Amino acid sequence: MDLFNNLVMGFSTAATASNLMYCFIGVTLGTLIGVLPGIGPSATLAMLLPMTFGLPATTSLIMLAGIFYGAQYGGSTTAILVNLPGEASSAVTTLDGYQMARQGRGGVALGVSAIGSFFGGTIATIFVALFAPFLASVALSFGPAEYFSLMIFGLIGAVVLASGSILKAIGMILFGLVTGLVGTDVQTNALRFTFGFDDLFDGMDVVVVAMGIFAFSEIAMNLDISEQRERFLSKVKGLYPTWQEIKQVLAPCTRGTIIGTILGVLPGGGPLLASFSAYTIEKKIAMEPGRFGHGAIEGVAAPETANNAAAQTSFIPLLTLGIPTSGAMALMLGAMILQGISPGPLVMTNVPDLFWGMIASMWIGNGMLLILNLPLIGMWVKLLTVPYRLLFPAILAFCCIGLISFDNNTFDVFLGAAFGLLGYIMVKLGCEPTPFLLGFILGPMMEENLRRALVMSRGDATVFFTRPISAVFILLAAGLLISVILPSVQARRKEAFSG
Amino acid sequence: MIKRMISGLLAASSLICFPSVSLAAFPDKPITIVVPFGPGAGSDAVTRFLSERSSKVLGVDIYIDYKDGASGAIAAGDVKRSPRDGYRLILNSNSGAAANVYLFKSLNYDPVADFTPITGLTRNPLVLAIKPDIPAKNLEEFIKYAKENTGKLNYGVGNSSSMANAALFMSKAGFEATQVGYKALPAALIDLLGGRLDFLFCDPFAVKDHVKAGKLRALGVTSTARLKSMPDVPPIADVILGYELVGWIAAFAPAGTPSEIISVLNKAFVETLKQKESDDYLEGLGMQVFPTTPEEMGIFQKDQIKLWSEVLEKAGVPRN
Numbered sequence: 001m002d003l004f005n006n007l008v009m010g011f012s013t014a015a016t017a018s019n020l021m022y023c024f025i026g027v028t029l030g031t032l033i034g035v036l037p038g039i040g041p042s043a044t045l046a047m048l049l050p051m052t053f054g055l056p057a058t059t060s061l062i063m064l065a066g067i068f069y070g071a072q073y074g075g076s077t078t079a080i081l082v083n084l085p086g087e088a089s090s091a092v093t094t095l096d097g098y099q100m101a102r103q104g105r106g107g108v109a110l111g112v113s114a115i116g117s118f119f120g121g122t123i124a125t126i127f128v129a130l131f132a133p134f135l136a137s138v139a140l141s142f143g144p145a146e147y148f149s150l151m152i153f154g155l156i157g158a159v160v161l162a163s164g165s166i167l168k169a170i171g172m173i174l175f176g177l178v179t180g181l182v183g184t185d186v187q188t189n190a191l192r193f194t195f196g197f198d199d200l201f202d203g204m205d206v207v208v209v210a211m212g213i214f215a216f217s218e219i220a221m222n223l224d225i226s227e228q229r230e231r232f233l234s235k236v237k238g239l240y241p242t243w244q245e246i247k248q249v250l251a252p253c254t255r256g257t258i259i260g261t262i263l264g265v266l267p268g269g270g271p272l273l274a275s276f277s278a279y280t281i282e283k284k285i286a287m288e289p290g291r292f293g294h295g296a297i298e299g300v301a302a303p304e305t306a307n308n309a310a311a312q313t314s315f316i317p318l319l320t321l322g323i324p325t326s327g328a329m330a331l332m333l334g335a336m337i338l339q340g341i342s343p344g345p346l347v348m349t350n351v352p353d354l355f356w357g358m359i360a361s362m363w364i365g366n367g368m369l370l371i372l373n374l375p376l377i378g379m380w381v382k383l384l385t386v387p388y389r390l391l392f393p394a395i396l397a398f399c400c401i402g403l404i405s406f407d408n409n410t411f412d413v414f415l416g417a418a419f420g421l422l423g424y425i426m427v428k429l430g431c432e433p434t435p436f437l438l439g440f441i442l443g444p445m446m447e448e449n450l451r452r453a454l455v456m457s458r459g460d461a462t463v464f465f466t467r468p469i470s471a472v473f474i475l476l477a478a479g480l481l482i483s484v485i486l487p488s489v490q491a492r493r494k495e496a497f498s499g
Numbered sequence: 500m501i502k503r504m505i506s507g508l509l510a511a512s513s514l515i516c517f518p519s520v521s522l523a524a525f526p527d528k529p530i531t532i533v534v535p536f537g538p539g540a541g542s543d544a545v546t547r548f549l550s551e552r553s554s555k556v557l558g559v560d561i562y563i564d565y566k567d568g569a570s571g572a573i574a575a576g577d578v579k580r581s582p583r584d585g586y587r588l589i590l591n592s593n594s595g596a597a598a599n600v601y602l603f604k605s606l607n608y609d610p611v612a613d614f615t616p617i618t619g620l621t622r623n624p625l626v627l628a629i630k631p632d633i634p635a636k637n638l639e640e641f642i643k644y645a646k647e648n649t650g651k652l653n654y655g656v657g658n659s660s661s662m663a664n665a666a667l668f669m670s671k672a673g674f675e676a677t678q679v680g681y682k683a684l685p686a687a688l689i690d691l692l693g694g695r696l697d698f699l700f701c702d703p704f705a706v707k708d709h710v711k712a713g714k715l716r717a718l719g720v721t722s723t724a725r726l727k728s729m730p731d732v733p734p735i736a737d738v739i740l741g742y743e744l745v746g747w748i749a750a751f752a753p754a755g756t757p758s759e760i761i762s763v764l765n766k767a768f769v770e771t772l773k774q775k776e777s778d779d780y781l782e783g784l785g786m787q788v789f790p791t792t793p794e795e796m797g798i799f800q801k802d803q804i805k806l807w808s809e810v811l812e813k814a815g816v817p818r819n
Contacts, residue, residue, distance in 0.1 A: 046538045046565075053547070140693040184819075187680040189602070191819045198572050198607070321692070322705065323685045330685075337544045337704070337784070344708030409573075448682075455679050456653050456695060 007129065010356030014364055019059050019357070026063035027365045030070020031372060034086045035078055035380075036398055041071040041087070045331040049338070057339035058354045062361040064335055068328050069121060069311040069362065072271055073369050076113040076304050077380050081106055084215045084395060088206050089271035089307040091214060091437060092279045096292060096299030103295050107381050111241040112249055112297055113304040114373040120257045120305035121366035124312035127261050129359050132348075135265045135313065136320035142266055144453035145463045149473035150266075151446040154273065155439065156477045157280040169435045172426070176439020177446075179204070186448050187455070199411040206272075206441055208403060208412045212419020213426065213433040215399050219392050220424045240377070241297075249301035252282050256302040260309030270314050270326045271307035276438055278306035284480075312362055319347055319355055525585055525760050529560035532750075533578050533589045535571035542748060545621055546590060548780055549771055556767040571595030575608040583753050585760035590620065593746045593807065596800055598659045601808035604818050610804070614751035616796035617761055618768045619789035621781055623746040624722035625664055625700040626732060628715045630691055633698075638718045638738045641698075645674040652676040652697040655687030659816075660746040663807060664700040664721055666814030671739045691715065703729055703785025721745050727782040744810065747789060747803075749796055761793050 013019065033044045044067055052060035075087030080097035093113065100109040127135070142150075159169050182193045183203030194200040241249075259281065260274040282302040283292045292299050315332075317323045322343030324330035336343045341351060348355045383391070403412045423433050457463040464470050534546055550561040566574040575595055581587035596610040608614075627638075635641035645652055654676050656662035661684060669676060679696060681687040688705060690696045692714055703726055709715040710729070719735035720726055722745045736742040750768060752761060769790040771777055778788055791799065 049538045140689060143690060143693055143695045186682055188817060189680075189819070190817050201570060201572075317689075321689070322708065323689055331538070334538065334543055338547065340780075340783070342704050342708060342783075344705070345712045345714065346708040452679050452681075455677055458677070 003129065006352065006356045007360065009353060010358075010360030013058060013353045013357030014062065014360035019062055019361065020364065022055065022059050022063040023066050023361050023365050024368055026066020027070035027073075027369050028372060030067040030072075031074040031369065031376075033067065034071035034074020034076075034090075036086065036402060041068045042327040042331060044071070045328055045335075049331060049335055052335065053338065057336070057341055057351075058357045060339060061332065061335060061354065061358055062365075064332055065315065065358055065362065066365045068332070069308065069365065070369055072121075072308045072311045073114060073117050073373055075307075076117075076300075077110060077376075080109045080113065080300070081380060081383060082391070082395065083218045084399075085210060087271075087307075088210045088441075089275045089310075090304075091210055092275050092303045092434065093300055094214065095279070095434065096294070096296045099293065099295035100297065100300065105295065107377050108241045108245060108297070109300050110377045110380060111374065112245065112301045114370060114377070115241070115246065116249065116253045116256065116301045116305035117308040117373075118366050118370040119253045120260055120307075120309035121312055121369075122363060123257045124261045124264065124309035125359060125362045125366070128312055128316060128362070129356075132316050132320050135316050139265045139317050139321070139325075141469065143467070144449040144456065145467050145470045146473070147266075147449040148446060148453055149464055149470040149477070151442045151449070153473045153477040153480070154277065154442055155446070156480045157277065157284075159435070159481075165430075168429075168431045172431050172433070172435040173439035176436040176441075177443035179209070179436075180440045180443030181447065183444075187451050197411070199409060199415075203444065204415060205412070206437070208416050209419050209440055210437055211399055211403065212416040212421075213423030213437065215395065216416060216420025217423030217427060217433070219396065220420065221427060222388065222392065240374070245297060249297055252278075252298040252302040253305040255281060256305030257309045260306035260311075261313050263306075264310030264313030265316050266325070271310040272441060274306040274310035275303035278302040308366075315358070315362075318343065319358070321345060322347070525763055526557055526559045528586065529562055530554075530557070530585070531562045531564050531587050533564045533566055533574045533587065535567060535574035535589070535591065535595050537565050537567040542590070542592070544784060545748060545781065545786065549620060549768070549777070552774065552777065553767050553771040556770050557763075570599060570602070572599075572603075572607050575610070575613070578751070578753055579608045579613040581753050583756040585752055585756055585764060587753070588617070588764070589614070589751050590748055591751055592748050593803060594659050596749065596751070597803040598663070598807040598811060600804050601811050602659070602816070602818060611797075611801065613754050615754050615756050615761055616791075616793050616800060617750040617752055617764045618772075618793065619747060619749045619791040619796050619799065620768065620772065621748045621786040622722060622789045623660075623748070623786045624703065624720050624726065625660055625746070626703045626706055626717045626726075626729065626785075627664075627668070627698060627719045627721070627735065628691060628701050628706045628710070628717050629698045630694050630696065631713065631716050632694065633716075635716075635718070638733070638735065641718050642672045642674070642738070645672065645676065645698075649674040650676070653679050653695070655679050655681055655684075655690060655696045655699045657681040657684035657687045659807070659811065660744075661687075661700040662814060662816065663810040664744050665698075667742070667744050667810050668700075668735065668739075670813060671742060704783075707785070722787065724787065726785055726787075728785050744806070749789070749791075749800070758793075765793055 045064055052063060071087055072089065075085065075090035076093045076097065078084040078086045079090040079093040080101050083094050083098040085091040085094055097109045100106060155173055159166060182200055184201055185192055256278040259278045263274040263277060264270060279299060279302060282298045283289050286292065314325055314329060317325050318329045318332055324333045333343050400413050403416050404410060426433050453463055464474055532550055536542055546563055550563060554561040566577055571594060574589055578587055578589040599606055600610060629641060633644060635644045654665050656665055656678055684701055687696065687699055688701060691699045692709065706715055706717060707729055710717045717729060717732045720732050721735060723734050723736050723743050725734060726732065772788040772790040781788055
């Protein structure tokens with residue numbers, strides 16, 4: 001039993017007093033950071049990296065990892081309570097989570113998201129322990145053609161995700177795609193749509209855009225609609241999910257875990273793509289898709305489970321190949337280099353105590369997070385009793401701090417404000433910001449991979465159909481598209497939404 | 500309240516200090532080094548290591564101020580406008596202090612006129628790695644193979660060093676291949692490991708273990724000296740005479756900083772670089788120590804601006 005021995009070694013490494021303490025510090029910080037909109041795990045890792053130099057390598061990586069996956073727990077809190085995604089990956093949680101809060105079920109939504117996160121996190125960690133080398137080879141078999149087809153699938157999913165007019169949804173996706181093109185073109189190094197701003201050379205960050213179109217515009221809407229915001233608290237119905245509700249989300253959580261585990265491994269995938277995909281699939285297979293967007297508990301459980309599962313498995317390419325798949329993972333890689341560990345396929349054989357210690361700490365950390373988060377729910381729900389005239393300036397201030405801390409750059413604050421205005425106009429026109437954000441995220445990745453695939457195939461577009469993984473995604477996308485376009489289905493869809 | 504505590508903690512933690520003993524004259528207060536990249540970037544390890552050690556030599560704290568973005572223009576613009584007292588310096592690289600002259604038509608700083616060189620710090624050679632199913636055991640065989648398959652091979656580029664090296668290598672070896680662009684080298688490395696790229700110029704520390712595990716083959720290094728971390732990999736110059744194109748990091752002060760101050764800083768950095776631990780640490784990362792006099796660095800920089808411009812232009816990289 002090699003795995004057993006390895007896990008014993010892992011737990012004996014992770015369970016030392018100092019490693020437990022730093023794991024706890026990491027997940028606690030991560031949760032709090034996740035709650036603050038805009039200050040994402042990448043910014044936090046960047047700020048805290050210098051503090052870990054004095055620590056042993058394993059301890060410092062355990063703490064940094066804790067911050068990263070802890071943030072996935074915290075990110076849902078503000079998404080549910082005040083419609084502000086604490087992390088980009090929680091953006092989709094706002095759709096049903098906030099509605100649940102409006103119906104007085106905010107505590108339930110928070111509880112389900114904490115339990116779902118724990119479920120996804122622990123199961124995904126088992127996958128990491130069992131299949132890390134295998135999953136790494138899956139990641140390697142994903143070339144540009146496969147990515148492009150996956151993103152096509154994702155975008156068509158976004159059309160399904162939208163609850164309003166299909167035309168508007170497609171319009172929003174395309175608008176998002178175009179907005180994503182701002183910056184330096186990867187293939188030719190040419191600048192596009194930067195209008196002479198140095199700060200746009202590297203494109204716009206998804207955090208800035210998400211904060212603008214979700215947070216700022218939501219505040220504007222709230223101030224716009226009525227002087228006094230709805231009082232949710234008068235109708236809070238119980239803080240914790242009932243056994244019945246937990247049973248109801250078991251299947252969505254399982255699906256979320258599977259989706260998150262797979263998408264987390266893929267470079268560029270990660271928690272963000274996982275939460276969007278999980279939501280789309282839940283809505284697609286639901287008996288009454290009309291409930292989604294009106295406080296469906298599955299719409300909170302599935303994406304929250306998925307983003308946490310993905311947070312765990314996104315360590316796989318880093319630990320087994322030495323390849324970072326996201327900004328946060330690049331910082332973890334930096335931490336490893338600073339600690340004198342050369343990242344790559346030999347980490348598992350050269351420093352097994354580090355590898356297995358980190359995996360064991362993920363279980364311990366997820367347990368701590370559950371224990372930490374459930375009692376906090378009561379406290380967070382009390383936030384809603386704060387009068388809105390006090391709450392919104394505080395939210396705005398925190399958003400701005402987040403935006404500045406992100407790149408040490410005031411330009412991002414103005415950019416966030418511009419997207420706030422844009423988001424407000426979108427909502428006024430009845431266009432949903434979610435497909436826009438997905439287009440913005442997927443657009444540049446799609447373009448990069450499309451062009452890369454075509455450059456590699458010397459312009460032969462059939463690669464998307466001849467490579468098996470790619471062909472599967474194209475087929476799935478076609479299936480989704482047909483299901484949306486077919487008149488009978490469309491009629492049913494309308495019915496569902498008008499109901 | 501908790502939010503406030505956290506943000507306070509974060510603000511405090513972004514400043515790091517090292518213990519120090521004060522000396523008379525320069526320097527008598529902490530020195531800040533502005534770097535054009537974020538924490539955790541590859542160059543961060545070097546920066547931290549050297550600043551910590553030089554701070555002991557200089558006897559004052561050294562802070563690192565991360566100003567990434569806009570291809571280094573933000574960091575350079577900051578230091579250019581700083582007081583000329585030696586307390587605010589910049590670490591710049593072959594990108595920010597040389598290649599940018601070609602890459603950007605209107606740069607908001609002049610890497611030569613706005614700065615005074617202090618010393619070179621490190622040279623960062625790349626390694627030419629190929630996918631293992633190419634039947635070439637060494638560089639000669641690979642060049643022969645590439646010529647036989649001219650136009651059929653793919654290579655990845657993820658930064659100006661990898662792009663310039665590929666262009667220079669192909670023009671000297673006399674074959675053509677198709678360039679595939681990436682935002683950063685790790686993504687290109689995935690496609691090389693997945694067999695979708697045929698060759699890649701990549702950082703030694705990133706490919707070392709893959710070579711050891713037999714997943715990649717390393718055929719040559721872009722410096723004229725071998726790397727201590729990969730002693731089996733010969734210089735490309737062994738086959739292509741005169742081949743040398745290596746990235747570097749150097750320290751600069753704002754132009755007009757008094758030469759006495761420059762000389763104090765130069766001595767401290769050079770002394771740090773010549774310590775055996777520095778050599779061991781940097782070689783472990785696949786880098787080489789690069790101590791120079793301020794004058795040598797100035798001449799080297801001007802040569803490099805010419806060299807990188809020529810190579811990038813030949814590679815067909817557009818100017819923005």
